[in-house]
Amino acid sequence: MNDLLLDIRRNPVLWLLALVPIVLVAAKVSPASHTLLFVLAVLAIVPLATLLSHATESVAAKTGDTVGGLLNATLGNLTELIIALSALRLGQVTLVKASVAGAIVANTLFLLGASFLLGGLKYHVQDYNRTNARLQTSLLFLATVAMIIPSVVADTDFAMAPHFLQELSVGLSVALIIAYGLGLIFSLKTHRELFGSIEEVAHEETPWPLKVALATLAGVTVMVALVSEIFVESVQEAAAAFGMTPAFVGFIVVALVGGAAEMASAFSGARKNRLDLSVGIALGSAAQIALFVAPVLVLLSYVVGPSPMDLLFWPGAVIMVLIATMTAIIVTNGGHSTWFVGVLMLIVYLILAMTLYLLPPQV
């Protein structure tokens, strides 16, 4: 428990934890002040996500390489998963889809692009292990295919049987989870020597003892669940108050809030010329959301939500994920990076964000 307190004292971000009880009380006292609740919830989720990520890594560090890698690979985006589950329980399927697509794009373009730029401002040319980048971008490509298919088929079919899309979505989800699982066996077991430097880099900070880590994991998960419910309930009306479109909120705001913890690690890796860490976090996280979080949400929607979720995305979202995936494939092909590569990726992200920001709200 001391480790946890020590960490909190040393890391100013964690001081924001004080906001967690405040936001919970405020939601009871004044449930209609959406803008205030939204801002408080966002600021409270950031330190919780940081704790969650550290707790997961600590458990992973204690349980040996393979189980640890597996844990990181399944719980690494726990914050995103909990936020999405809250939205799913409240029947906000559109928000869930936007935040899933947005998280894939944000990790691929913003997180990777900013890492390349930050690293490139300090080092002339940076190299990284391109085998891992290839595996992750191939997985992303597979997920993109799974997203394209329903919208193509739905587009050409006028009188679409409604259960067709649901059956297809369940089938696609199972296929993606299998692919993700086999990818873990490939990278953690049969061909682990090809993925050299990624294994070690996860354990950056001192890991907590197992008991502290497990307790934190459990406690913080509950807190994230509570806060993200407030976040989801307030986000749409707060966004309208700030003049943002719902598409922009789901795709950009929720995605960046959910990924705050990964950003810190990825950027610090890039500044230390450990680009393998940044590439691993950015593309690994994108692949995990696409091949694990999204399919799990589809399957869980039959248990949790008022209505099941399918994999039919808004065509604009499909195109944006496709653009992000193609950009990552083209850019990581060489295994080198310079500041300008980062700039290019950030401008692609800027273009997508700007489009969503300007989009008339009735869409």
Place this chain on the structure above:
Amino acid sequence: MNDLLLDIRRNPVLWLLALVPIVLVAAKVSPASHTLLFVLAVLAIVPLATLLSHATESVAAKTGDTVGGLLNATLGNLTELIIALSALRLGQVTLVKASVAGAIVANTLFLLGASFLLGGLKYHVQDYNRTNARLQTSLLFLATVAMIIPSVVADTDFAMAPHFLQELSVGLSVALIIAYGLGLIFSLKTHRELFGSIEEVAHEETPWPLKVALATLAGVTVMVALVSEIFVESVQEAAAAFGMTPAFVGFIVVALVGGAAEMASAFSGARKNRLDLSVGIALGSAAQIALFVAPVLVLLSYVVGPSPMDLLFWPGAVIMVLIATMTAIIVTNGGHSTWFVGVLMLIVYLILAMTLYLLPPQV
């Protein structure tokens, strides 16, 4: 003739030849038992395709490298061509288009993916000549462009002049055949040294004497034509009996039946660590269908069919061919293969097959 009989005795697949007369008689006696005729026809086509492919290779082996390469490159998909011609004569243009698109996808994703998987289960990492893979995927990309163009143009134009599509399709077909022909000059003549290991691998089995080979070629071609007519006539109703959609039948079933002979060779090559053979068969066959068989069918449709065939495909089929081509380009970029690359390709194929299987039948 002894060689032919010897081959038949040694290869259990060829025992299925006994079904050829049975299916022909059955079609006369009971033309309405579609399901039975379909199963018999499928089982009869497999050994015929094997004989056809061995006969073509034997003729090729006797006529010198360049002419032989040319023969393999034009008659290598003779079974697919004959089945498609039967369908064309019966006015089933939609089935022809689905089977052409399906054969490109099956060769690119299923045949190549399964070869990578089978080889990768035995060898840790396998290498292959990437120059040939690049040539074939570039040709495939060109054919994909030729497939995309009509559907894009047709999509944006409301009152489309009908002869426009036909003129365009004839023009595209001629362009593809020219590209295919120049590609043969490139790989068999001016730059043959870049394609080293592919030349030799074709002549795996002992070639038959020229006379036997030519006689087999002629005789079996006639038999394939007769059986495939029964196959085409029975396939739709048999499929309905099995609960399959017409799209699934054309795209998946017909394509796999037509490619049975290539599969055996490609898989055995992968198990013997001769991946150049597998890649050559899979991508070479896909390119041949896209740049030679399909355009020839368009041109022949003016002579053979009741109505001409154009190159306007169902948008879903265009997207699937595009996905297959992009997957092949991304995957063969490195020139190495592992079991997981094969798995990824097979899952992409599985996703496409599942979508077509679930598609409501009215589409």
Place this chain on the structure above:
Amino acid sequence: MNDLLLDIRRNPVLWLLALVPIVLVAAKVSPASHTLLFVLAVLAIVPLATLLSHATESVAAKTGDTVGGLLNATLGNLTELIIALSALRLGQVTLVKASVAGAIVANTLFLLGASFLLGGLKYHVQDYNRTNARLQTSLLFLATVAMIIPSVVADTDFAMAPHFLQELSVGLSVALIIAYGLGLIFSLKTHRELFGSIEEVAHEETPWPLKVALATLAGVTVMVALVSEIFVESVQEAAAAFGMTPAFVGFIVVALVGGAAEMASAFSGARKNRLDLSVGIALGSAAQIALFVAPVLVLLSYVVGPSPMDLLFWPGAVIMVLIATMTAIIVTNGGHSTWFVGVLMLIVYLILAMTLYLLPPQV
């Protein structure tokens, strides 16, 4: 001034300059003979473009490497810019868009493909600096994204607010110009050592003295502006007389006329085995039009034209630019070229040109 006259005497193309006064007089005397005026204007623009390009290079050569590179990078497509401005002033926004998209495609597929073919007929395999090719194709990809976004968004939105598209187009244009500017800093300043051989090759011919060059630049710009006004006014009706569709004229004819000067340099570079020159001209010019000329036209349309221009292109044009960009990315991936690579690119261009030529005129 002697240098200018000497150049004119030595270069037969420049004898066509005699047509400049003739076309100006003819336009006054007989403004209705569209076909004649069109032919004269085309023939007069070619030598003017050659002079303009030589004048720009001469100024660039005198002003040091960085400023010179910058000049080349901004004025290198001055002819295209002036023709487009003339069309914009006359309210022909559709023609401007078609010629911008057509110029990107013509440079990427025709100019580069023909250079590969011409070089490959003389040399077995040619190599070139692939870093520059990668930079330019990445920029092209970014521009393609900026072209795709408006048409995707416009497509899914039924009651589109008209000022949305204009705001979006201005935002995209600013983003593209920033990307282009940062790309120049990257290739001319911070990482210039990676782009070795491209710098020198620009100064092929003897540069003119600064005074002659500046005077020529000013004088010829005025003449191009006058002639291109006649060209734009006559092109549509002349095209109808030749049986060409408006789409074909804008996309193919205007693009090839505007790029005549670059073609001469690129082809001569390929024949001298200086493929870096050809690749630099072809892809550099395409990137310049996409990331500098087109956005500048959007911004200037608020000052110059009767109606503002947006970045919403005809879906067919978007697909063609995407095809051209993907072809360039796939083809330049290896850094080698042979005659067949050139053939493939030319056939892709031929397919696009043929489609536009056959397109029914009401589109």
